[in-house]
Amino acid sequence: MGRILIHDAVIVPVVEESYIERGYLIIDGSRILEVGEGEYALGKDGFDKVIDAKGKLAMPGLVNTHGHAAMALLRGYADDLPLQAWLEEKCWPIEDKMVPEDVYWGSQLAILEMLKGGTTTFTDMYYFMDGVAEAVRDSGIRAVLSRGMVGFSPQKAKETKEGGIEFVTKWHKQADGRITAMFGPHAPYTCPNDFLREVVEVSKEHDLPLQIHLSETAFEVNQCKEQNNGLSPIQLMEELGIFSRPTIAAHCVHVSDEDIAIMKKYDVRVAHNPDSNLKLGSGIAPAVKMLEAGLTLGLGTDGAASNNNLDMFEEMRMAAMLHKGRDQDAIAVTAYKALEMATKDGAKALFLEDKLGTLQPGALADVILLDTNQPHFYPRHNWIAHLAYSAGARDVTDVIVNGQLVVEDRKVLTMDEEKIYAEVDRVCARLFA
Amino acid sequence: MGRILIHDAVIVPVVEESYIERGYLIIDGSRILEVGEGEYALGKDGFDKVIDAKGKLAMPGLVNTHGHAAMALLRGYADDLPLQAWLEEKCWPIEDKMVPEDVYWGSQLAILEMLKGGTTTFTDMYYFMDGVAEAVRDSGIRAVLSRGMVGFSPQKAKETKEGGIEFVTKWHKQADGRITAMFGPHAPYTCPNDFLREVVEVSKEHDLPLQIHLSETAFEVNQCKEQNNGLSPIQLMEELGIFSRPTIAAHCVHVSDEDIAIMKKYDVRVAHNPDSNLKLGSGIAPAVKMLEAGLTLGLGTDGAASNNNLDMFEEMRMAAMLHKGRDQDAIAVTAYKALEMATKDGAKALFLEDKLGTLQPGALADVILLDTNQPHFYPRHNWIAHLAYSAGARDVTDVIVNGQLVVEDRKVLTMDEEKIYAEVDRVCARLFA
Numbered sequence: 028m029g030r031i032l033i034h035d036a037v038i039v040p041v042v043e044e045s046y047i048e049r050g051y052l053i054i055d056g057s058r059i060l061e062v063g064e065g066e067y068a069l070g071k072d073g074f075d076k077v078i079d080a081k082g083k084l085a086m087p088g089l090v091n092t093h094g095h096a097a098m099a100l101l102r103g104y105a106d107d108l109p110l111q112a113w114l115e116e117k118c119w120p121i122e123d124k125m126v127p128e129d130v131y132w133g134s135q136l137a138i139l140e141m142l143k144g145g146t147t148t149f150t151d152m153y154y155f156m157d158g159v160a161e162a163v164r165d166s167g168i169r170a171v172l173s174r175g176m177v178g179f180s181p182q183k184a185k186e187t188k189e190g191g192i193e194f195v196t197k198w199h200k201q202a203d204g205r206i207t208a209m210f211g212p213h214a215p216y217t218c219p220n221d222f223l224r225e226v227v228e229v230s231k232e233h234d235l236p237l238q239i240h241l242s243e244t245a246f247e248v249n250q251c252k253e254q255n256n257g258l259s260p261i262q263l264m265e266e267l268g269i270f271s272r273p274t275i276a277a278h279c280v281h282v283s284d285e286d287i288a289i290m291k292k293y294d295v296r297v298a299h300n301p302d303s304n305l306k307l308g309s310g311i312a313p314a315v316k317m318l319e320a321g322l323t324l325g326l327g328t329d330g331a332a333s334n335n336n337l338d339m340f341e342e343m344r345m346a347a348m349l350h351k352g353r354d355q356d357a358i359a360v361t362a363y364k365a366l367e368m369a370t371k372d373g374a375k376a377l378f379l380e381d382k383l384g385t386l387q388p389g390a391l392a393d394v395i396l397l398d399t400n401q402p403h404f405y406p407r408h409n410w411i412a413h414l415a416y417s418a419g420a421r422d423v424t425d426v427i428v429n430g431q432l433v434v435e436d437r438k439v440l441t442m443d444e445e446k447i448y449a450e451v452d453r454v455c456a457r458l459f460a
Numbered sequence: 461m462g463r464i465l466i467h468d469a470v471i472v473p474v475v476e477e478s479y480i481e482r483g484y485l486i487i488d489g490s491r492i493l494e495v496g497e498g499e500y501a502l503g504k505d506g507f508d509k510v511i512d513a514k515g516k517l518a519m520p521g522l523v524n525t526h527g528h529a530a531m532a533l534l535r536g537y538a539d540d541l542p543l544q545a546w547l548e549e550k551c552w553p554i555e556d557k558m559v560p561e562d563v564y565w566g567s568q569l570a571i572l573e574m575l576k577g578g579t580t581t582f583t584d585m586y587y588f589m590d591g592v593a594e595a596v597r598d599s600g601i602r603a604v605l606s607r608g609m610v611g612f613s614p615q616k617a618k619e620t621k622e623g624g625i626e627f628v629t630k631w632h633k634q635a636d637g638r639i640t641a642m643f644g645p646h647a648p649y650t651c652p653n654d655f656l657r658e659v660v661e662v663s664k665e666h667d668l669p670l671q672i673h674l675s676e677t678a679f680e681v682n683q684c685k686e687q688n689n690g691l692s693p694i695q696l697m698e699e700l701g702i703f704s705r706p707t708i709a710a711h712c713v714h715v716s717d718e719d720i721a722i723m724k725k726y727d728v729r730v731a732h733n734p735d736s737n738l739k740l741g742s743g744i745a746p747a748v749k750m751l752e753a754g755l756t757l758g759l760g761t762d763g764a765a766s767n768n769n770l771d772m773f774e775e776m777r778m779a780a781m782l783h784k785g786r787d788q789d790a791i792a793v794t795a796y797k798a799l800e801m802a803t804k805d806g807a808k809a810l811f812l813e814d815k816l817g818t819l820q821p822g823a824l825a826d827v828i829l830l831d832t833n834q835p836h837f838y839p840r841h842n843w844i845a846h847l848a849y850s851a852g853a854r855d856v857t858d859v860i861v862n863g864q865l866v867v868e869d870r871k872v873l874t875m876d877e878e879k880i881y882a883e884v885d886r887v888c889a890r891l892f893a
């Protein structure tokens with residue numbers, strides 16, 4: 028921590044739809060102090076680090092609003108299967124064999140990929156969450172974390188509720204404030220109604236938001252209606268009081284106009300995961316309708332088992348392109364809206380608004396640099412279009428999180444890449460034996 | 461040219477759905493001589509080049525079956541617009557100002573991006589095509605090229621027909637056989653019926669296939685029906701005799717079951733461009749129906765003005781994911797089918813089958829290597845899934861085309877990257893003044 032100067036960069040602050048062709052950025056501690064245009068002329072002494080960013084572009088770090096980091100261990104293990112079979116026949120049997128160190132190394136692998144690809148904040152709901160939190164603490168990334176709560180049995184409900192409380196108590200605001208805890212009831216189809224009511228109470232007591240999977244598949248919606256007098260998952264959540272709490276709902280693929288109106292009424296935030304929803308055959312979320320209704324949408328990769336990478340540039344690109352094609356409307360989601368969704372709207376979706384997701388004085392210093400000296404960034408007509416439509420994770424060269432330089436010239440300073448690969452191979456040899 | 465040994469690579473030959481965990485590959489002249497499993501034990505003398513590919517994966521070079529390379533000059537210039545406005549209000553006015561050297565430098569930029577990203581064959585239909593062919597000759601890439609033929613006026617019809625004949629006469633089989641020429645009538649909406657009949661005759665005389673844009677938008681299909689007694693573009697092409705010639709049809713987004721049956725009858729090959737079709741709001745092609753009907757589909761990026769990059773891994777990924785989501789069917793297009801579409805099926809779509817798109821003895825030596833020592837390639841569950849779902853253009857380290865090493869450790873040996881950027885900036889300063 029200290030004072031960092033980044034100079035001679037293209038700067039895309041994502042404050043409004045514009046950018047600076049040549050500018051500088053000063054970081055002081057964990058926050059951005061100044062963003063300026065032109066040459067930095069005041070002398071470069073008094074900085075702990077000076078980064079000459081000629082040929083680079085600076086933008087806010089990407090915010091991944093939904094995922095399960097440790098599922099990186101299952102990347103490529105189960106593809107081309109529908110969600111229920113994928114989950115029940117492939118993922119769960121492996122997850123049953125997982126022990127805490129698996130979750131730690133799986134999370135390290137995912138965080139390594141995310142940091143190298145410019146993601147500075149990720150969201151997680153899983154189990155053995157101490158392992159995820161430790162990986163966040165050790166790596167320097169920022170995260171919003173929840174112990175996944177499920178109520179398959181009264182015993183499981185009790186265990187995961189207590190585990191959820193224990194987790195938020197232990198980890199909220201830890202790791203220099205980089206960890207934010209939430210409660211994470213998994214989904215209506217894994218949490219009985221009474222259990223969800225309990226979770227609402229717990230969330231109130233601890234004054235923390237909720238994250239939950241909602242209306243991911245048509246199957247889930249139909250099953251919910253059958254079991255709940257015709258109520259959709261969104262309608263059921265309203266009835267159970269979930270939306271009385273600040274909530275981020277992942278997926279929302281199969282939501283009706285009525286559902287969207289309910290979500291708007293409670294300002295439910297949405298984690299839109301276009302790639303995962305495609306890959307599992309879940310469908311295409313009505314993102315344009317949700318945006319038009321005034322909802323806040325962030326983007327998420329979901330776990331690497333259903334994506335299969337954690338490249339937030341691909342989610343941005345997919346969000347910008349998919350709805351154009353589905354709706355046959357070439358302006359459905361603009362390049363700039365997709366960029367906002369991947370940065371400041373994502374921060375807002377995670378209830379971290381006003382602090383994160385832009386480059387402006389006072390914002391948390393999560394900054395990434397991209398190498399623009401590559402063919403897919405020529406000619407220099409429009410940097411916002413280039414970010415939304417041409418860029419990818421491997422363009423990222425440097426990453427700063429919370430004012431700390433964690434990736435420099437494509438090397439992650441805080442992690443041992445070769446050790447992570449070796450440990451991943453080791454734990455996988457046992458899990459997939 | 462000479463003998464090249466690549467050893468200690470993961471090898472994905474795309475001959476059948478399997479791969480070699482550790483193997484070697486021998487290239488002799490322009491062709492693959494041998495693909496073997498395990499260590500290469502016969503001594504490494506007698507090779508002009510020995511590539512230690514430990515930590516790398518070898519696969520066939522990617523085949524891009526549709527595009528307009530020089531439109532890279534318009535990348536990011538006109539986004540979030542529907543096809544007709546994009547074409548008529550933004551692209552055409554700039555294209556009217558283009559001179560031959562613009563097309564040369566635009567093509568150089570596109571080829572630079574494609575080679576670095578593992579594309580070893582691309583397809584082009586444009587004008588000032590000598591510039592494209594010269595860029596192909598100079599860069600070492602393989603290409604299938606056509607002078608775009610349009611009949612807006614009798615004068616234009618005559619000029620582009622003669623230009624098309626001149627082009628194939630001059631360039632077919634040139635550049636060590638890397639250039640294949642075709643005739644390229646642009647589309648039914650730019651070519652009157654009588655002109656298309658003339659093109660059929662010319663194609664017969666020169667014994668070369670045709671490439672044409674067909675049924676890209678609903679607007680185009682409706683207009684065609686209005687002007688041709690209810691015939692769809694596919695039906696009209698059948699009636700005009702286009703399909704009596706070997707034809708690759710780009711897009712085919714709005715094709716009916718009846719259209720598909722006609723295409724099958726004539727074995728019309730398809731260039732599926734999922735990203736471009738999404739971005740321009742054209743729609744989502746019924747790729748699964750076309751595959752089920754037994755049609756051959758290759759993948760294409762289209763021009764960078766409607767994509768906006770030329771990353772064929774993204775097209776592969778999109779082809780594998782998009783139809784799963786649209787059809788809510790998680791096995792709609794498998795990872796391996798997408799990989800075939802990006803390689804050997806693409807070669808077949810371009811009438812280059814049996815020579816290109818696989819790694820097997822006798823095949824043309826178009827080989828790419830990827831750096832697998834990256835987080836998105838761990839764990840090592842399934843290389844085919846990793847290629848279809850996790851990989852990207854920037855993973856490519858080395859590229860061999862026609863037995864010649866053209867990219868080594870991410871450096872393009874045959875092109876001057878900095879000069880290309882400078883020339884692109886120079887010509888754009890004039891074009892976009």
